[in-house]
Amino acid sequence: MQRKMYILLTTLFLITFASGRFLLIAKKNFDYSLFDILKPTIIDILFAVLLILLCYWLGKLNRLLPYVIAISSMLFYFANIEYIYAMDNILNLSDISYISDSEFLKGSALHVSFPVYYILVVLFLIGALIFGNQLNKGAREGENKKLSVIFLVVLICSEGVLVSLSDNDWKNNNFVYASLNNGVYTVMNNEKDYDNQYYPENIEEKINTTELIGEGKDLLSHAAAGRKNVLIVTMEGIPGAYVAQTQKHLNVVNSIKMNSFNKIKDHSIIIPNYITHNNQTIRGLYSFLAGDYPKLDASTPKAYEYMEDSKNQKKLLPQLLKDKGYNTAYIQAAGLEFMSKDQFMKSAGFDTVIGSEGFPHNEVPFSWGVDDKAFFEQTESYLNDLNSKGKPWFATLLTVGTHHPYAVPPDYEEKYPDRKEAAVKYLDDSLSSFIDYINHSDFANDTLVLFVSDESHGVNDQPYGSNWGLCIAYAPNIEGTIYNDNVFGHKDILNSVLDYVDSKEYSNKKGRSIFRTYGKDSPIMFATHVNGDVFYSTEKGKVYKLDSKNNLYEIDSENHEMFSENYTIKKINDESLKNDISLYKNYISKPSSDNNELNIIKSKTYEVKAKEGYLITAGQYMTLPDKSYVNIDFNYELLDTKEGVGLTFELRTNEGKVIKKTVDGATSNKHLHYRFFNDKEQSGYTFEMFMTPFFSDTTSTKKVSIDNMVVSFEDKDKELKKGQSDATEFDVFKKGDEETNKNLIPFMSTSKSGVFLTSDNRILLNSKDSNNYLVYGPYLPYPKGKYTLQYKFKLNEKYGLNEPLFTLDVSAQQGSQIPAQRSFTLEDLDYEGGYYIAKLEFELNQDISDVEFRLHGNRSLDMTVTDVSTTKK
Template sequence: MNKTYRALTHPLASLVALAGCVLLVPLVMRLALGWSEPLGYLSDLGSGGLLIALLHRRPGWLVLHVLLAWSALTLANIELISAVGRMPNPSDLHYLLDPQFVENSTSGGFAHPWLAALQLTALVLWLAVQKTSPPPLAPRLPRHAWALPTLLLLAHGAVQSWRPSEADQWNLFNLPHQLVTAGIAAGQERAQLWLDGGEDVLTPPMEGLTRLDLDGQRLLAAPGQARNVLIIALEGIPGAYISANRQALKSSYQEDLMPRLSAWAERGMNTPDYVLHSHQTIRGLYAMLCGDYDKLDDGTPKGVEMLNQTQRNRACLPAQLRQHGFSTHFLQGAGLRFMAKDRIMPHIGFDTTLGMEWFTKPAYLDFPWGKDDRTFFEGALNYVGQLQQTDKPWMLTLLTVGTHQPYSAPEDYLLRYDTAKQAAVGYLDDALDSFLAGLERQGILENTLVVITSDESHGLDDIRLASSWGFNLTLAPEPLPRIKPGVHGHVDLTASVLDYFGFAVPTSLSGRSLFRDYATGREIMSFTNGKLRYHDGKGTFTECDFLQRCRYYASEGFIADQATYAGQYSGRRARLIKARAVALDQTLLPTPLNQRYQFGSSERIPLPAQVSNDWTDNLIGAQYLEMPKGSQTRVSLNIRAVDANHAAYISLKAKEFERDVPMDLPTDVAVTSDQPLVMDISFDNPQARKAFSFHLLGHGEGAIEISDFSVVTELPEQTDQPEYLDDMQDDSEAQSS
């Protein structure tokens, strides 16, 4: 006891406790999480050291508030990276001051609870020292104590400028340092614009990114012999998992997590340099099925925007094949309402759109997102058997969910692999192999064009561009080259399938055909893990980060294990790269203003007994919307219980970047068939909102009907239009019929 007291009252105790909070804890966390880039440690040492110099011997109340803010930022950073793979940005920070947000965000526990416990322990120790050894008793630091941490931060910036790292931001920065650096960069950008005479309107040439290019040499002398089309989208699988791709690109990644799919790849055509343009399933599906880039930012997915159009959707692959006599089908192992796939898929031409409710056989695993992969593919094989009984050629698109976080696999798989993620991938590999073998036994592969790909990539640690690295394995009745050279991506898939059959390809589509060889390179872009990437088709690959700083490399293709660093730039050249992405974002709509969406319908939606997850239990498809600065959003609700004998209990939540937004929204409101929930809600958007989602949650017995869930975003002076709800309701009824 005496030793503890002497330690707490030691003249250096206050300094040591402060260093523990702002220096030791971040370093331990970085080491434990495996974020082991040297620049990251340099960022922690520099930022923590500077904070020590600023806070040492300051009043306890001031230091306490700073330490609480520092701890909150550190924990928020770790939690957001664990959840969605990105660091917080300044628009997130005001939520930390909102009690409701903090309560809701932590109600389900922390992703790394022991890290929160470590922070709390350090704070408690510091408070104990304050009680026994007040700051004035501590010795003064040397007059220039701030100089060393400042030099460390300057060295960090110099290394990044001289030889920027390709690692993720959280490997290179702690959050306060990253925010300050981003703020300085934004200020420099504004100053440069002012010196240049104001914002210039950049209009980069776009034809290389948006044109339909069918000028290559055909791989097949005649239209393909296949009768049917089967597209299989595997949740989150990167191209590195296919051995043929690793060998072709001489990848340093050597784990063989999908040996069975790699064996099938030896029998088909592989495209090693295959680019995924963005994250999120709905964006990947749009790009592959509609021949267009989805937004290269966090704006409203184009699939949702297309609900307001009646022309561009007709150019999508299912609509085109339907015009040529195919029956078109979409089947996934999850609920359809998430990301509005229940509305988007019929709108782009699928005759039949089915989700988790189609599967009646008990699942082998309980999985929050839907059906496990073995259950899904066994059901899919039966579905294909049903299609074979019809006279029409068919197109079927399958979407798995089993390799989505949180990963799940049977116990014997978990024992065979080091992580749950690896076990889930192995489980998928076996399930897919059984499915393909079943197709072969039934003779279906003899007359079916099969394309196996992924919606997005869940990435790989320390593998360059893994978040953008996709794959395309094509099995066809005709012999095809085992390796397809050149750069391709999801934007090419629709044109490729139509070109295979010799069908006319709509000129509104973008991309090249996988069934042609091209003598020249092509322009292509992606936006994953917060980095905007562009290849000019002439040997230069460019990658731009949050600082609006672009690094360029000599690289023949897009996906490469290594590339020769050639330099970096910012300013107008960097803005030109961003301007290309902005132009691609606007291929459907010139502006996100005056957007009107109707997510309601006459469908009866069964209710769960309890709500367990804001995402998997969401009853509406209004996700990842964009609301411009200065606009106003109005939401109209009309929800009733179908069964006269049972009430439903309805709650509405709002989230931005997958974090709760405090709003005055209905919570656990009782709804009956006689007393529906009818509400009109409006809120202003003083700052731009992106990745904004509504989560309509309900529990009880029976079912509900959401006859109206309309979302309108427009400028405040446009809001005097009372007829908009009637118009939208008419559109909704027309679509549902």
């Protein structure tokens, strides 16, 4: 019976698993023949068979290993499905760092596209593992151990061969194999020694135009007098393939069409061949504001290096326009702390920077920020205010609703086949109303509006669809629909705006403008850092692709434009061109300064309320050099400080550490420091910093200043920088290591006034007016076992021997289980050296990810807790 059930559940798993590709293809509306789908389906089934065999033979050695391997593999497989659906690309191993970022998880990973499919796959797989383990009971008692090891080696080698033979095209391979292959080869081919690499003197000519802006043929009449406002509307992930006019012009078919642009087509310049140079919002924003390539790999974005390199900073577009008398504003629908866009935009020269906190109304609840309709509607008042100041203005907007998992109203989700298309249509309708607002506004006749995308979330059946961007210029002095067929990218926006604002002043500046046509093609580079592909083109319609395996391909479009319905793709062997493309990529991606510091926050003031948590920063995705110490430092100040006012700072890293420090408002040292050693180079390193204030008046707000948050890197042999040695250190605790976490107070939280954490890791309870207080935490993982919880404290008043003082309990699985609970009187406490000790024994029958200890008040108390700890029996 067990063998039959094992075979049945394994068969159901194989069939269900293989159907995932068909679900994804249907969701993405691909048109595939049986021949196209046959090879990747066979590879999918082979992957599933090898996984089942691997788990079966692992089960002969240990009954838990099959579950660990199987669930990990399926989670990685599901994550790839979601990423392919959202971005038309596979995951890179470097993207695993996103998993540790709670802002990313909250915004992007809390919605799944195929829930029924995922549930069925997991159920059938776990069922097969259960019965496989039953069949393996005898082997675990000593039978066939040697044979099991041999089979495991063979299976693992087979998996390794399949990974090495895969390429990074998900349409031809199993998603996991392709993703692993890509990640491994990206790491292997990563160039690290940028500084010692030789770059020829003419390298700029190989990647940028040598022409001057004014050498192009002017598409506009610049005779129009008066101020020229500039509005850039940046739309999250939208490719140019969604523009109906572009589809018609290039003879490209796409099921999604944004009809809102029909309202502006009679006064527009459309750029069909528009490139986003890389993925990720911060890279796209930097590129068009700086007039520069972003880095073409996954290393620290240039935006962070720009903020730190104050001595050599070139002026970005906002500052250049400020110098010409413009007011400037940056307004986005998402929170500003993620990727430190608030700090970068201030460094770039924007006078006003507004994020999701500036939008009180939402039409659709969405973790990333404000939905598109609510964003555009509420932005109108900001633009009206900007326009009322009597000076020309420059504003940049950024939507977020078309970011996975998409902000979609229920009626749109019912109307369209998938959430992605529904989100685009919702954006389209919202944009249509916003265009109506612009056309009826006081600034309608003297404003240039640029509609662009920050990145591309991919286009089906396009070899570089993840770099197909959108760019449309709309202004009253544009007559008719004009198609500029030259190739442009994000880096050309800055020059284009300057050309529009003052064509005479900037005509001799090197570069290209979308408001002009040029007689010859210009070199351009772009990349998709998630899969390691780098593209290079010097002739429109002919693109060279260098993949992560160092394979070189020539891609020729059928229509001789950059984007086409059909392409000819052939592998070529040209070592010289391979080396050139790698050299150009490294030149663009090398650090933009020699400064070993990244300034995450220069200066920011927060208005805070007691006991509320505030995100200070997240999502930096930095590159950490090898063999170096990494320092995270910042200054803090509580304005209008009073005694009894304090802050708890919590730093979470992607190494699984949660680090805390509570500081008193009256403390003289207002500099916090965290330091660790980094052995191997890491890309995509990120950390989160949270702040929780506490003070007695829970109704009022106070101001907290955070200044000079810097991440710095030092060689392992160097000493600490001056100023760091006398800083207050964070209290470092490692998740899941209850043996080394001696005092858990930094992890604890309190409720009600009169209950505080202090900077020297104590908890003060002065609850004379209340018995409804609570001390709770630490929400750390504890393995299965028996423990003793201990509270050590001083009583500052006298109490009766049998008088109830407080109750301790242990909570597991988010409060659904209470393994232990006990009320304490003075008689129940141990007394040692002036301290009272309350002990509570508890047992966990399984591993728990978020154990909570709670101290409930039974009466008003005046006490000081000096230690909260656990010991394992």
